[in-house]
Amino acid sequence: MEERFEYYMPTRIVSGSGCVQKNASLFRVYGERALIVTGKSSAKNGALSDVEGVLRGNGQSYRVYDRIPNNPTVESVTEGARIARECGADFVVAIGGGSPMDAAKAIAMLARQDAKEGLFAHAIGEDVLPMLHIPTTAGTGSEVTQYAIITNDEKQTKTSIAAKSLFPQVAFLDGEYMKELPQDIAVNTALDAMSHAIEGMLSVRAGVFTDALARESLRLLLGERKALSEGTYTAESRQNLLHGSTLAGMVIANTGTTAVHGMGYSLTYFHQVPHGRANGLLLPAFLRICAKQIPQRIEEIYAAIGMGEEAFSAFVDALLGRRETYQDSLLRAYAEKASLNKNIKNCMVYFSEEDLYAVLKASLSK
């Protein structure tokens, strides 16, 4: 691990059952009019009506934009920004999983900045609408990061935009909003969060601060392995998963992700494999290759996981069920694509195109 590191995470976190309603004053300071950004299904877990109630109680007006697709597109965030300008939104409230939360960041930015050179080429400035994020899944950590992952059709992948100004002002963590979460989404998002914590510990930017957060994240997430395996969640286990996911978000806000995410984007872009599942499919084989080069560090990670390599691999396998498989030629192509991703350089272990192919082959070959 590098001795030098940087750490920055300016989002205010408010956690606990009912925290949105109990902190209505935190909404009041950001202006008169809100744009609520959410997905079609995110609206149904109680979070939207809680936010609407708070805004009405505060005498604030709002408009709901709920046309964010899974894996948000440039079109959807451009439309969202147009609506934000049209209704004169002073701030944005994001409700949902990674897609609405990431889309809300791009919308909050595009509402104030003309990205004439295109979203991905635009140098993001400071002027962004204030954002309040309410995760309703425990996976992305977007509520505490400066990243927004948007589908990039030109490059046929998902591309991350990043800027200090994209950190939300406030993140509300209430596990109650995960009560109706389908089991497949609960599992996929938990795998995403585990991947964040683990990749963060393998980043060249890892430091003692992010390590402490990553270990706590893994302790909380893996502490719920029975709940995840059986699909039985209590209020406490939901809150633990959510805290684990947010902690992992605080980690990657400072460390970035590595090759797992780099490879996973192709599975999501070309085969609609859910993002967290894509990471879960690749993680065990990725760790096995890392273990050959940095065995001590990988041991530290398994110590944080609280399971050995085999047990963890079996646990992930059981969560995933039947694996997707792809033609060898596709796996070759995805390895090449991943080798061009900037997060490859971010890992303590250098993954050549051949190494990436080895991970993809071990994980997904027919």
Add this chain to the structure above:
Amino acid sequence: MEERFEYYMPTRIVSGSGCVQKNASLFRVYGERALIVTGKSSAKNGALSDVEGVLRGNGQSYRVYDRIPNNPTVESVTEGARIARECGADFVVAIGGGSPMDAAKAIAMLARQDAKEGLFAHAIGEDVLPMLHIPTTAGTGSEVTQYAIITNDEKQTKTSIAAKSLFPQVAFLDGEYMKELPQDIAVNTALDAMSHAIEGMLSVRAGVFTDALARESLRLLLGERKALSEGTYTAESRQNLLHGSTLAGMVIANTGTTAVHGMGYSLTYFHQVPHGRANGLLLPAFLRICAKQIPQRIEEIYAAIGMGEEAFSAFVDALLGRRETYQDSLLRAYAEKASLNKNIKNCMVYFSEEDLYAVLKASLSK
């Protein structure tokens, strides 16, 4: 531990040997003219000349205000603010231990706000000069908190002022600046940091996030117990102590402190006992009383410390050497004074005036 919690710490942290010189650009963004706030001795460890070199290299001008006494007074921060206005400072650079770093916060605020109602009665607003903090001791954690502790002669104690706007913008963590630190200061400041981590775990505002930081803090600080006991430090041990202290600062930024600090202020105000030493004197007896009421939580704390009650108590005793002792009537008076401190309510265990007296008596009786 409360299920609900809040977490906020917006300071950017930059860590590692040479981090001031390697991050000259972080100074450039805050304006043309700096006021450097430091103590007489803090100037001699290399930090001041590094900062001067960076500012000159950036083409920025600066003035040095080095008349901050130990336990800064209202007069010293008022004078500092007058100088900041006089030289048109755009930002403040604080170099030193808790006294210069806390004073710099009050100066940065008073340079922009008229506190006509008095420093301690003033409602601190948002308009504060940007601050860059460089700790040269590993104890206070002031570089990552919103607190400034200033001597309050009217109330004959030390009083904390606090506001979101008092978080420094950047904290530079370079253990090299602790190279010339006298052993008594190294020990006293380490005891302060331990006290922050431990009191943070006993705060009613403790949560999983602060717990993770507190545990890592105690792991790092107590991992250097041999260095602390023997007064032999390596570059690595200095950096570990500094990281431990900053992590503990991140904890108390969110949890506040408890009765240990409340009682310690009297020892410092009336008997010039160094702040960290005052906490160290009281900590073991405080923990013994807490253990009667919340044994499980205290066990978690000793697990994080990595020693049992007796071993930790003996370790602290050895660090402290001969204890100060006071007349019973004084201890009674300090118990009464501490019982009025607002941080008494902040503890998981309620300490009545009688309990406070019991701690003081066990720690300091003739």
